Amino acid sequence: MALEFESTDWLEHEEKQKEKIIEDIARELAQKHPDFLSSTGIFADKKYLEAVIRKAVLARTDLTPEEKEEAVTVIMGQATGYGVLQDFFGPRASEITEIFINPTKDGPRVFYSMRGKTYAAAKQYFKNNEEVLRYCQKICDDVGRPFTEDASIVDAWLKDGSRIAVIGFKTSPLGVAATIRKSPLTRPPMPLEKLVENQMLPQFVADMLVNLLVHGHANLGIFGRTDSGKTTFLRALGLHIDPQERTFIAETSFEMFMPHLENCINLVEVSYGDRTIVDMAQLCRTMNRNNPDRAIVGEIRSKEIIAASQIASSTSGGFWTTGHAGDINSLRTRLWGMFMDGNVHLPKEFLDEVIASMFHFVIFVDKETITEERKRTFMELVEVIPGEGYRTIIKFDAHAFAESRGRERRWIYTNPITEERLSMLAFRGAKLIPEYEKVHEKYLQ
Known part of the structure; x- marks a missing residue:
């Protein structure tokens, strides 16, 4: 009786043969290039790495063209750690x-x-x-x-x-x-010009933020819910920081790398197993001791607010951070709870003074869900005025957007920044133009 094979046996055999060939190629590359699997040295350049892999794969005659492409992908995954x-x-x-x-x-x-x-x-x-x-x-x-x-x-x-x-x-x-x-x-900062093109904010607002808040070394908080574009927005603004400024960035995970900042130190929490060895509070204290020109703290969530507030009130060049909050009221509640997490029982009547000591301005961003694009949107720019409260400068016209079912995207220029704050920003390097001192156009698009 002839020996019989199930078709699935042949498929499994061919799959194993292909896997063995790919393993052989990877092993030969690793033997020839010791740094190959560590993606270090010249192999840190992904284009060069892929070129070396592709040359080795194309030399094989025992793989089909489709299998060769698969082999390149698999070996690239092994070398970079990305796998499949x-x-x-x-x-x-x-x-x-x-x-x-x-x-x-x-x-x-x-x-x-x-x-x-x-x-x-x-x-x-x-x-x-x-x-x-x-x-x-x-x-x-x-x-x-x-x-x-x-x-x-x-x-x-x-x-x-x-x-x-x-x-x-x-x-x-x-x-x-x-x-x-x-x-x-692996993902460089998205320029503000691209955010304007994607209709996250109008060009006038982008220019104002750079000319006044970035160049004027303002303390700034960017707040919104998850996936609203907080980090994207902060990194876009960060592209306009002077590369020579001494900048420190502290965060729980590595998200805010800014390649153009030549004098920048990135700090990240260190954990092993379930134990946090270096936490955000320690990173904030380290930043404070190094007297940076710019101090950026990635998303504040809990007790690190105490160390972050100390940086904000002491740095002379501008303190930036992000966090979860949709408006001023939710921001006040969130920050009060963070201080509680750090065992600081902050009287609510003193909360606004603490916020004013941390921020000159707060920005709120969100992601709309009416349209299929679900665009991230600049919602509001608010000036924090010590002893007085909060002054809306520019806000997204949510009413017009909802009424038009997402067709109308415009912003309302509600108030100019106060004269006292404009003077302070100018003293620190801001570029002033008449449009920043008085509302000339109520609606911005």
Whole structure:
């Protein structure tokens, strides 16, 4: 009787053969180039790395053209630490900010976020939950954060500084879930001009923020809900900081790298396992001792508000931060709670004085959900006036937007910045023009 094979046996055999060939190529490259798998030295240049891999793969005659492309992707993933998700980290994916792995009853699905909108990936990157588990466990193990049943929620980092938040085992019954927020090293700051083009804010407001708040070294807070564009907006403004200024940036995860700042120090929290070795409060105190020209604190969430407030009140060059709040009232509530987290029982009647000592201006951003584009939107610029309260300078006309079902996007120039504050900003380097001293046009587009 002739030997019989199921078609699936042949497919499995061919798949194993292909995997073996890819492993052989990767091993030969690693032997020839010791720095290959560490992505250091000349191999830190991703274009050069891909060129070396592609040359080795194309030399093989035992792979089809389609298999050769797959081999390049797989080996690139091994070398960079991106694994099967390499597609989301290449030069053509620079606008992608986050990648999501979602478990479903039909298997893992991958989504990605770009320009503030989420898309489903057309390709199947993981065949089953076991592949997702192995992928996430390798990343976590590499940075000393084991992902196990006893540690079912873990934050870890890829080689390039991208942050991955993993949830699995009994905590996520359908399978492993993960969110990767790409490192700022792989996604340069988006220019303000691009935000204007995307209708996040009008050109007049962009110019005003740069001429007055950035050049005038104002203390600034940018607030909004998750995925409203806080970090994107801050980094866009950061492109207009003088590269020679001594700048310190402290954050919980590496998100605010600004490549044009030559005299900049980036500080990030350090954790091992469930233990935080260096926290935001310590980073803020370190920044304060170094007397920076600019002090930027990534998203304030809790007790680090105490150290951040000390930086804000003592730095002479401008304090910037971000946080979760949709308007002045929610900001006041959030900040009061943060001080409580730090065991500082701040009398509510003193809260506005503390906010005035921290910020000259606060900006609120949000993401609309009426239109399909779901555009991130500059909502309001508010001047904080010591002893008086809060003065709206410019705000988004939400009423006109809602009435027109998203067709009308305009901003209302409500009040000019106070004369006293304009004088202070000018003293610190702001560029003044008549349009900043008096409202000439009520509606901005």
